[in-house]
Amino acid sequence: MTTDNELKEEQKGPDAQTAGADKTEAEKAQELIAAVHYNGMTALKMEFGDEQVEGQVMNHEAYGPIFTYMVKSAEGKPYVSGFFLREMIAGFQTKQDPSQWMSSFFVDLMKSPEGRLLPMPPQSEDEAKALIDKIIVPHCVKSVREEFAPEPVHADLELHEEHGPVVEAGFPSITEGNNVCAMPLHFLMAHYLLNRDPADLLIQGLYRIREEHGLD
Known part of the structure; x- marks a missing residue:
């Protein structure tokens, strides 16, 4: 059975029918x-x-x-x-x-009663450094340790050869295979500036590690 849509496509002719394939x-x-x-x-x-x-x-x-x-x-x-x-x-x-x-x-x-617009991006290198050192890194370290307590969690600012400064978190108790996840600082800052919790990225990565090792 031929549908109305199929009839309309046939009436358009071959040029019109292939136009969709020519989209850039x-x-x-x-x-x-x-x-x-x-x-x-x-x-x-x-x-x-x-x-x-x-x-x-x-x-x-x-x-x-x-x-x-x-x-x-x-x-x-x-x-x-x-x-x-x-x-x-x-x-x-x-x-x-x-x-x-x-x-x-x-x-x-919405747990904040006064509303939450997007944070103002840092306007200088000093402001960016202060945001990283005083807010983003301490928050990420505190959050991952609280999430997996009482399991010991290593969490700190590190320098990665390929990705530059990263926040790295891992489980010292896992001694074989992958036990660390790391997120570039610029990506964590991007999440923060979108009113997203940057620690969630590390927490999700750590849960994947635990799953890989059959711990959850």
Whole structure:
């Protein structure tokens, strides 16, 4: 049986039918970005309502498209968080409930009663160093140790040959195979500036290590 859509495609002729195959990579990328942004808006609106959600896409020089969303509380307080393209795609493909996954970040932010806009990026090297030394690194070290207590966890700032400064965390009790995960400082800072908990990256990596060794 021929559907109405198939008839319409036949009436367009061969040139129109192959036009989709002639899209440039840039056009395909823009369509993907638009679809991901729409899915993110839809997922958050399912949890918070149509009137409470706004979103935009910005392009980061190093990380590519970043999707930022604002959710307003019932009192009108704004809460903003951001997501990377790769993790958005993975979230919608692998999470059992993508809307719950996305909304969970905002539920955590909403524990702050006054709202949470995105932090101001550091304006100088001194400000960036202070943010790293006084906030990001101490927070990551404290969080991973608390997450796995009373299991001893090594966590500190290290210098990686390929990736430069990293926060490294690992289990001294694991003496064979991989026992360490490390995250570049610039990536941890990017998460912090998107109102995301940078320690989550290390915690997820450490759980994967434990799983590889059959400890969880």
